[in-house]
Amino acid sequence: MPISVDGNAPTQISPSVMSAATVTVQAGISPPQNNNHKARQPPEIIAGYRRLRVLGAGGMAQVFEAEHTTLGRRVALKLLKPAVADSADFSLRFIRESHAMAQVKHDNVVAIYDAGEFDGFMYMALELVTGSDLHKILKRRGRLPVDDAVGYMIGCAKGLSAIHAAGLVHRDIKPANIFVDRDGQPKIGDLGLARAADGEDRMTMTGTSWGTPSYMSPEQIKGVADLDIRADIYSLGATLYTLLAGVEPYVGETSYVITHKVLTEPPPDPRTHDKTLPSTVVAVIAKAMAKERENRYQTPQEFLEDLERLRGGQRLLHTVPIAASLETSRAEIIAASLPGTRVTTGANKRPHSVDPFVLKVISMLVVVGVLVGVWYSMQGMSFGTTQTKDLNETPTWATLVTYDAQGKSADANILGVPVRLRFCAPGSFNMGSPANEAGRQAFENTHQVTLDKGFWMLATEVSQPLYQAVMGQNPSSRVGDNLPVEGVSWHEAQQFCAKLKGLGITAQLPTEAQWEYACRAGSDGPFSAQPTPNKQGWMAPPELATIWREAANDPVEAEAAAMRWISQRVGDGELGIKPIATLTPNQFGLSDMHGNILEWCRDAWDGQASYVSDPISNPENTTGGLSIVRGGCWFYPPERCRAAQRQGLPADAALNYVGFRFVVE
DSSP states (O other): OOSOSSSSSOOOOOGGGOOHHHHHHHHTOOOOOOSTTTTOOOOSEETTEEEEEEEEEOSSEEEEEEEETTTOOEEEEEEEOHHHHTOHHHHHHHHHHHHHHHTOOOTTBOOEEEEEEETTEEEEEEEOOOSEEHHHHHHHHSSOOHHHHHHHHHHHHHHHHHHHHTTEEOOOOSGGGEEEOTTSOEEEOOOTTOEETTSTTOOSOTTOOOSOGGGOOHHHHTTOTTOOHHHHHHHHHHHHHHHHHSSOSSOOSSHHHHHHHHHHSOOOOGGGTOTTSOHHHHHHHHHHTOSSGGGSOSSHHHHHHHHHHHHTTOOOSSOOOOOSOOOOOGGGOOOOOOTTEEOOOGGGSOOOOOOHHHHHHHHHHHHHHHHHHHHHHHTTOOSOOOOOOOTTSOOTTOSEEEEETTEEEEEEEETTEEEEEEEEOOEEEEESOOTTSTTOOTTOOOEEEEEOSOEEEESSSOBHHHHHHHHSOOOOSSOOTTSBOOSOOHHHHHHHHHHHHHTTOOEEOOOHHHHHHHHHTTOOSSSOSSSOGGGTSOOOOHHHHHHHHHTTTOHHHHHHHHHHHHHTTTTOTTSSOOOTTOSOOOTTSOOSTTSSSEEEEEEEEOSSOOOOSSOEESOOOOOSSEEEEESOOTTSOGGGSSTTOEEEEOTTOEETTEEOOOEEO
């Protein structure tokens, strides 16, 4: 049953009764109950609308330009993708979007004409905006002049006031969801995540966040139960920042890095990208993006008032100009509390570099040490005997050294837990990836690396029993004696290695170069020399891998779509971290290098810089605000589990899909 076909005021539904079940009943439609439509293409005519051409596609839906066969009206026809139509959650979200849009009638909000289900396909007929959207405009123009950007935000603030008056929270305002018609009028669209402000229609549990990380407010990221219109005001402020600066306020390689910044870093100053921006503009952005929602504009009307006064050159009513760079007090820095994540601040931040004065002191001490050594030598004295250990000799920490087809291994017993390490002989290899490798990232340029010392590497990720024995605790979200430990930060992995040193095992996290060398095990390809990638590590199943690839050009959206898919299958026993050493080891005898969980490395990273191009020996990067993780994990597609794949995370992040292994040099 359609909502409306007359093009006039859509059906009005009270927000107080908009539970998921109520939406379905009032619409007179329900999600399709069979799988027969999955393999079918949508018919040319759906509920009286003839499809003309594709306008776009997202993770859930396709949008076509269409024409009503009787009225001749052109519309944007939105169809729920068959692949997700059988999911009750996605179908109810689609239904809820149509009802959210039906409650709002305003020139600055995309209108809905019709919605329903036809022959197994769920559809919406929306106002066809024949211009563009702010995301595309920004891609063409780089960044916008102040007058243009503020003008768009004034229209959006008016539209947001109408959404607020309808008792809704949009929850996904961003440049791509703000459409601009041929007259330059902005229109807020895509209310797929909208919900009633009173929470009666909540379809996600408290502690779960939905939206686009770069534009989400701190409270939305944390999944608070009482989300209100101030979250949308934050998103509009972040959008204004992007229009003026040409980049998003917070950027990062993964959604986690971005959300970590949103929660812990003050709003950035757009003048770092354009020094000519007026202090009043900076003040409006700072007010809209305040960490604490009590410090933001409290209503869209307040935001609108300052925007209009900004355009008219008048004194702002709700904030004051900011002459200096944006800063917030320490009290405003919000501790991160993402589900399954533990983040600390302050003393646990990764060190960036050594103070120059300290370097001078160290250099002086080294010189003094050398002089003292020379003096002792002249006196016929020595500090001790230098010994060169033969590689065939059993290390002091090992109980047994053996040889097999993959080389040399050493068994040891650490506090009652048996472990095995594999020997990686010195050698050279090509680090990084060639330009034609699927999934390649810009900062993976190929260069030759030489490791002139061999090292022992733990054959598997550190197991939960080993971590428990050494550290006296197990932070893992899923407990099992044969599972790898996870939920461990870089700092905690370093503490683990320090405790092993106290037991006589000189353990360290591997450098990034050591890790890739060991992972490749002599291969120059994306994976070590085994028949198929998924026989070397637990990776995403085919359906999930396809979802990643559909949004491959937008890594943040790809990760969000993957998380949505996973959330629908939480109880599926096929998903999740798997036992260690259950798949084929590589040519060095090392297991799970290409999947299961990500693994910390010793190196720091700024998240951007490429490798050096020249050959290099024993590289280790010690500067940068992030720490390197390698290896992919159980929900990544194969191209994100390659030997060259690299990404950075805050050193104090403790994620339930990140662990580590150690080396002994």
